[in-house]
Amino acid sequence: MKSSKSYKHIYTLPLLIMSGNALADNEILSSLADQDKLSIIAKNLVWDRNGLDGAKDRQDWSQAFIAKYESGYFGGEIQIGFDITGMVATKIIADDDKAGLGNLPLKSNGEIDNNYGKIAPSLKLKYDQTILRYGDLQPRTPVFAPYGTRLLPETATGFSLESTHIKYNKIDMGYFTRGTSPAGNERERLYANYAKKQADSAQYLGTTFNPNNQFLVSVYALNLENIYDQYYFSLRYTPTIQDIQPITLSSKVYRTNDAGTSDAGPIKNTAYSLSLKYSLSKTHGVTLAYQKIDGNTPLDTVAFGSGAGAKGDSVWLDNAVQYSDFNAPNEQSWQIRYDLDFSAYGIPGLSAMARYIYGSKIDGSHLDDSSAYFNKYGVNGKHHETNIEAKYIFQSGTFKDASIRLRQSWHRGNKAQSEGNVNDFRLITEIPFSIF
Template sequence: MKLSSKALLALAISSITATAYAESVSQDFVPTTLAGTSAQSEAKGFIEDFSLGGTTRNWYSHESKYRGGTFEYKKHGQTLTDRNRTNWVQGTIINASSGFTQGTVGVKTELAVYNAVVLDRSKRDIKGGSNRTLADSDGDAVGQWSKLGLANVQFRVSNTTLTAGRQNFSSGIVDTIGNRALPSSFEGVSFNSEEFSNLSFQGGVFDRVSPRTEQSLSKFRSEYGNGVETDKVSTLGLNYQPLKSLKVSVFGANVKDFWNQYYFGATHELGDAQQLALTTGFNYYKTVDEGKKEMGEIDNDTFSLSLGLAHQAHSLTFSYQAVNGNEYFDYLHETNGIYLANSLTSDFNGPNEKSFQIAYGINMAEYGVPGLKFNVYSARGWGIDGTHYTGNNGRAKFAYDGIQNQDGEKHQEYGVGGSYAIQSGPLKATTVRATYVEHRGSEFQADGSIKEFRLVTTVPFNIL
């Protein structure tokens, strides 16, 4: 892929198009200066700023495979198959967080207990649980379990914070994922520095991940690989806002003996949503093998470009995505380290795959119902070709088994969703979201053919 031609040309065209409309979003340059205030100078104290609260989430999903696809489960020593899988879990987080102590160096602690109660414990329904319901080796649901989701100590000088222990972290490569009853978190050391007005730096070194549906810590592995593990992930990057309308992020990560991965992301806004506004989003990943090459030989360039039009309550987004490489575009399991526009139920990340998505959204606040939103989308992927994959690094087992069978594979996905956020009262900020997704893949496309209905209710609460 040549960024200097296709991507930059598309960005330029989109900018020219939007200048015909009212520019309520300023295009002014933002100078880089020292931050005007010091967060540490405003510290209230270890006890004085203590808080206790959390969230509880009711997470329900029903899936149905079709076109011959089935789920498996074991009963009385026999392996049985069924088209359907249901998971229903109540996940609760109780988070206790102190304030920063006063002085030049502030100290703070954070502790969060994660608890899951399984509401559907049928072995036939949960089909072994996967990353949705925790199950034992016999496939029986673990009815109730708890763990420390967060446990860290933080040190702050001025506007720079160092965090050690189990923590949340967010970047384009290593990012906490929260699409189940409970989120993931990471064990390690990280920093966040916001000493400048429009420029911040972030980095971290992590050796373990706390998965969404497991009680113990695990080593890192890739989302699409052969289960090989690594115990060190290092990442460093920055977030920069050169214009009031433009934000960019640049990050790199070393996953020991897997790969080096580099990320660039940019978002640009033009126009006035009351008339017509345009948001351009661009995401690019470069991945190359590293060290012992446990994932085999990798040389992968993947990007997505999205153009979003907004007029009052309505938005319409077009997204194109391309994978340039003979392997999957891969990322770390139990992370949300994939900021590509067409990462949906399917990631549309097959070898050499191209994909296109059209999405429409409506915000009912414009019609007197604040908090109510609806969306619908359609995405198609084509040209999946793994026949040239040779990246086994001399091993008997390929890092991406089965990828060589993918020759001209294609797939499509449709989705519709609605959400409502309560605006006031004791349940303020409670959100309810319902989604229905249907995915259909050709014979050797990795995601198969599946339908899913999901209903998620999240209730925040404060104790102190």
């Protein structure tokens, strides 16, 4: 939803005052104001996680507003600008004895904090088609990705560089030292999610090559200081057959080795997934996927902040789904998925999905107590998860681009698998506002 352009300078003026001498330069003011953007997302989240076999139920209903201001650029060949994201959240209904989903912070006495928020500022330098940023950021890469599925997102503090200077190619670089959790604003050390070992820094380098609508190739490398090195490769191929593209083939591979002082102990695993999707008239889609963790340690990820929901979002394998990532030691898993787009039935904007994943052969018995993953997995672990999802995006009118998304998961596993038996329901409503 858009408001009148004439109100633009009312919103930008307070931010420009903070930049001191910039207000005295009309050319800078004009440059910033002509390019800047302000958007707000109103996000409502209902989450109900029902733990079975004596596990605790976790529930909350909460509301958030996420406002993002992006300035224009000013300067000569090298230009400068800044971004600020302000986030506030409030409890609607949540009981203290059912807390712990990572959407609302907890006080020292264990009670839910009814209101909270955080600010994520950053500076940016632009040269040609290359942008260098420093501040509280949300890079999204297959090896380093602050999580965005809770009420408020995680952030990471550090530098990032993105360049599209080379045709068909995007280059990503990053160096980060701290992060915030979804329900926290304290900048804490980064850590390995499953090993629970902290690191002073994480750095990554990667590239994505997309020469046409048939091929997409990505290569990334990450170092989580003194814990592990991780390498990622993916290839997606969508051949054109009789002027249509009914088939999509995808492969993704992670290789992880312990690094530096090996604070989490020995790590050596290769994780990969292969998938085949067949689409019919862009209405129906059927996907088959296979995933394997080849090694005695799980595929680990960089996590941000502390508490529930701080796990990060950098497992991009095909069988990483709503509740489980199917990434345990030696695990193999299979998935079948069906997608439906209702546009052909006269309801554009409505889509639905259903999938089933079965994982087995989990074996965490080949580790000793020098490993941070020791005793976290048993022998012959197995589990399965069923997901259904429906989403509607408003196509026009006052609420154009607003969305309602329903997600339901049923997860069942034996004791050797360790993630338990859980029913997980989420209802997410997002309403975007474009102020200018």
